[in-house]
Amino acid sequence: MKLVNDFLARFQNLTPPDDAVRRAVASAVFFVAKVPVKKEDVSISNSVAFIRCSSVAKSAIQVARGAILNELFQEMPKARNTVRDIR
Structure with a gap:
């Protein structure tokens, strides 16, 4: 008899859709x-989340980058495979 985990094993490596990660x-x-920041201002390319905003806002984001990534990974653990940096 096979376990349910055997049938669901192929779905473990799926990443969340870009829209959910941007949000x-x-x-x-x-x-x-x-x-x-609106989700339309966030784009993801090569595991980097690029945010379109003013330079003052970007510097505030860079200062709090570690805390932002920690909050993101707590909210969505699968985002660890999608986003590695914020710029």
Whole structure:
């Protein structure tokens, strides 16, 4: 008799869709750095989340980058495979 885990094993490596990750990045940035960011302003390329905003907001995001990534990984643990840095 096979276990359910055997049937679901192929789905363990799936990553969340980009839209969900972009929404989670935007909410983590607002929660930690208090910088309002829309999900349309976040793009993900080569495991880096690029945020389009003013230079003052970008510097605030860079200062709080570690805390933002920690908040993102707590909210969405599978995002660890998708986002490794924020710029």
